[in-house]
Amino acid sequence: MDNKAFFTLLLVMGVTTYLVRMIPFVLFRKKIENKKVKAFFDYIPYTVLSAMTFPEILYSTDSIISAAAGAVTAIILSYKGKNLLVVAIGTCLAAFLVSLAEMWLKF
Amino acid sequence: MSFKQGFNYGLAIGLGYLSVSFSFGIMAVNSGLTWWQTVLISIANLTSAGQVAGVGIMAASGGLVEMAVAQLIINLRYSLMAISLSQKTDSSMTLPARLVDSFFITDEIFGVASAQKSVGFKCMTGLAVLPVAGWTLGTLLGALLGNVLPSIVTSSLSIGIYGMFVAIVLPVCKKSKVITIISVLSVMMSVVFRYVPLLHEKVASGFAIIICAVISALIGVFITSDEEGEKEAVNG
Numbered sequence: 461m462d463n464k465a466f467f468t469l470l471l472v473m474g475v476t477t478y479l480v481r482m483i484p485f486v487l488f489r490k491k492i493e494n495k496k497v498k499a500f501f502d503y504i505p506y507t508v509l510s511a512m513t514f515p516e517i518l519y520s521t522d523s524i525i526s527a528a529a530g531a532v533t534a535i536i537l538s539y540k541g542k543n544l545l546v547v548a549i550g551t552c553l554a555a556f557l558v559s560l561a562e563m564w565l566k567f
Numbered sequence: 568m569s570f571k572q573g574f575n576y577g578l579a580i581g582l583g584y585l586s587v588s589f590s591f592g593i594m595a596v597n598s599g600l601t602w603w604q605t606v607l608i609s610i611a612n613l614t615s616a617g618q619v620a621g622v623g624i625m626a627a628s629g630g631l632v633e634m635a636v637a638q639l640i641i642n643l644r645y646s647l648m649a650i651s652l653s654q655k656t657d658s659s660m661t662l663p664a665r666l667v668d669s670f671f672i673t674d675e676i677f678g679v680a681s682a683q684k685s686v687g688f689k690c691m692t693g694l695a696v697l698p699v700a701g702w703t704l705g706t707l708l709g710a711l712l713g714n715v716l717p718s719i720v721t722s723s724l725s726i727g728i729y730g731m732f733v734a735i736v737l738p739v740c741k742k743s744k745v746i747t748i749i750s751v752l753s754v755m756m757s758v759v760f761r762y763v764p765l766l767h768e769k770v771a772s773g774f775a776i777i778i779c780a781v782i783s784a785l786i787g788v789f790i791t792s793d794e795e796g797e798k799e800a801v802n803g
């Protein structure tokens with residue numbers, strides 16, 4: 461990607477992200493009363509993260525097998541209620557160990 | 568809360584951001600961006616999910632509309648946090664102060680700030696210092712070391728940010744049936760977009776995420792009764 465295309469996309473990205481935070485912070489001072497609108501806002505973060513994570517997580521490392529090991533570890537650790545940092549590190553570690561095992565098997 | 572108090576509260580967030588953005592830095596460089604482009608993205612946005620989607624759009628040489636709509640939908644939650652936080656602000660939160668501090672509204676900074684009785688300009692700005700520093704530094708380190716570390720290490724580290732996403736969603740699913748249902752729905756739709764050849768070729772990944780997320784959130788609104796909605800709101 462050339463620099464011009466990058467900076468144009470970066471500008472659109474940064475400005476949109478800023479406006480999404482700034483406009484309501486400046487304009488709205490009242491609570492949202494409409495339950496359905498509020499529920500929609502409550503749900504959006506989780507549906508976004510879910511769609512972003514699966515199945516993309518399976519293609520985030522060198523092999524699907526190591527990525528799947530990472531994904532399963534992430535699910536188990538999260539289910540056990542470990543904090544974000546522990547889950548992130550555990551996920552990386554599981555993917556790394558399985559990648560090592562794969563490399564070793566190939567030799 | 569003073570600037571110094573806010574600054575101290577920011578330490579834990581900053582340390583967390585350091586490691587998450589390290590993973591983001593590696594991921595972005597692996598997608599074909601340079602180290603300085605990656606750092607600029609972090610400085611200009613200060614958000615994890617939006618940046619991951621943004622890098623995906625950049626890597627695919629996506630369109631400007633796709634980028635704007637993707638950031639709008641993915642970061643829509645910040646609007647709600649901004650509205651909520653806005654009700655706790657004191658008189659020091661003037662218009663210029665709001666223009667500055669709104670930039671720092673992230674899930675974690677909002678979480679700490681909204682737990683205070685009232686939020687002033689000094690406290691909110693102090694709270695943001697270390698998270699911004701951690702986010703930028705972590706991205707820089709990840710982007711630079713991404714080129715130095717062997718591929719087995721960087722490829723293993725770039726899965727970390729997805730692990731964090733799982734860790735955000737799953738604990739909430741344990742508490743809320745509706746969120747479990749719509750998260751599974753969202754994943755199922757995302758799988759369809761990924762593996763049905765025609766959809767995978769024709770629909771850009773940024774748009775696919777938006778479509779999956781909005782439809783499943785709307786289904787969530789549709790299946791939520793009023794009392795449940797209140798309960799969800801308290802939990803969420």
